[in-house]
Amino acid sequence: MKVGILGAGAMGATVIQHLQQIPCVEAIVAQDLRPPRVQELREQYGVEATADLDRVLQDDDLPLVFVTAANHAHCELTLRALEAGKAVMCEKPMATTLADARRMVEAAEARGAFLQIGFELRYSRLYTQIKEWADAGLLGDIVNTHCYYASSAWPKGIWRLQRSTGGSMFGEKLSHYVDLPRWWIGSEVTEVYAACAPNIVPYMEVHDNYHATYRFASGAVSHLTFLMGHAATFRGDPLQNIIDQQVGDGHSLGYVVVGTKGAAEAQIFGRHLRRWEYGDAPDTMTSDWVEDLTWDPAEDHHYYHNTEDQTKDIVRRVAQGLPPATPARDAYETMRLCFAADLAAERGEVVRLSEVE
Ligand SMILES: NC(=O)c1ccc[n+]([C@@H]2O[C@H](COP(=O)([O-])OP(=O)(O)OC[C@H]3O[C@@H](n4cnc5c(N)ncnc54)[C@H](O)[C@@H]3O)[C@@H](O)[C@H]2O)c1
Known part of the structure; x- marks a missing residue:
């Protein structure tokens, strides 16, 4: 499986390291707004990296993205990824406003799409x-x-x-x-x-x-x-x-x-x-x-903070076509x-x- 990371700062790097231990993950594409960070991701973690969001979202061979960007970017990145047909794991908090968090849940539910929030x-x-x-x-x-x-x-x-x-x-x-x-x-x-x-x-x-x-x-x-x-x-x-x-x-x-x-x-x-x-x-x-x-x-x-088992479980669930461990609606209740x-x-x-x- 090929997996994308959207907004790959410190948390994105942690997820990359977990993904690199999972046998069925064949390739990782990390995306970040900041060009120096993109360079760093290539050099330090040996992954494909880009500042171009569309390059990740338009890749038909990539079914799953982890949204690990700063909080204000969660909603837009998640909605764009869901629209592109991706399964999404988005870090907590879902969004910086409750209205945005609701849009995310509704978008996932309307598509029957996979959306799990990072309550590891x-x-x-x-x-x-x-x-x-x-x-x-x-x-x-x-x-x-x-x-x-x-x-x-x-x-x-x-x-x-x-x-x-x-x-x-x-x-x-x-x-x-x-x-x-x-x-x-x-x-x-x-x-x-x-x-x-x-x-x-x-x-x-x-x-x-x-x-x-x-x-x-x-x-x-x-x-x-x-x-x-x-x-x-x-x-x-x-x-x-x-x-x-x-x-x-x-x-x-x-x-x-x-x-x-x-x-x-x-x-x-x-x-x-x-x-x-x-x-x-x-x-x-x-x-x-x-x-x-x-x-x-x-x-x-x-x-x-067991992000390792969370990452492994999410990859397994998406690979097997299973639903999230906790529905996004449940995470919305916590929000x-x-x-x-x-x-x-x-x-x-x-x-x-x-x-x-
Ligand atoms: N679950 C946990 O326990 C836990 C722990 C740490 C962080 N987090 C979450 O992970 C997320 C990131 O935290 P961090 O510590 O890695 O922060 P960070 O500042 O190290 O990284 C955030 C990255 O997002 C990028 N970014 C911002 N807007 C973007 C956009 N529109 N598109 C693409 N990239 C964008 C920044 O360039 C930066 O590299 C936050 O939501 C935070 O709450 C969760």
Whole structure:
């Protein structure tokens, strides 16, 4: 199979490297707006590269494209690719406006075309394990989830900082972390409240902090706290493991998932995933810590952001004529939650999901 990459920056390069490991991928054509990047793609990754979008879209021997461009380009590239008859994998967030995200889903549905969005945490062992526990009934009904996420500031001058190119922090960075509770709880959100304090990162137009609370139709409640800026500036040492370098310096990403029969807790930087089981004793309800999983640093990628298995699965699905693992309509529901949180933060009031279409 021949595969195209549209907008091949850092994420595009990651996908190219995954594709290069897949036996049925015979050729890769990477496209990017910037001519110096096109040159770099040829030299560093040994792939065919071009700035000409039509060269990829008009290639009848190329059935699948990955849209890994900056967020403001997702909608147009996806619509053009769908019109050209391609199967499309588009990175999250779907688009910088909800109307554009809806156009993408509708275009795919009208054609019966393959469109999958890059929520690779649904392939990541840390989170699939919690889903397996939930599906096996070990947690009972999930009633509460809490995610705490703290990171250092984005650098100056990148497209993510601006609304016109990045959309919002919620879509760009936090969409994964509202997609997960939706997936685990298996119910739809009815209302959301979110609040943002003034930014501490002075050069960012998008918000750098959120408290967001979602209420689901099942009665479950999900809370997300996000803080950017105070975690120690991470410059990265290529000789040390990236997760180990960020432990205890303010970087944090963790989940608590509380159900009626048990609970789970994931600590990404601590490489821990734990499960509790409840019971009944004469004097109290009991909770016993029954599983404590960890993993080798070499497996971080599979536990944390498993884009590798996502890429392999998408190629396999397109090759076999199968539908996406998660329909684009489902990803659109997660995008509605992101836009609802921004709307609630802007208005300073609870937003009912029925208002956000
Ligand atoms: N799923 C994840 O966990 C994850 C992680 C990182 C990035 N991403 C997503 O991947 C996308 C790219 O992020 P990145 O870190 O690679 O950014 P990047 O800045 O490294 O790359 C973006 C590339 O898009 C190109 N581009 C912009 N507009 C274009 C257009 N109209 N046509 C063709 N090329 C265009 C730019 O020239 C640039 O090379 C974003 O949507 C981001 O949200 C997802």
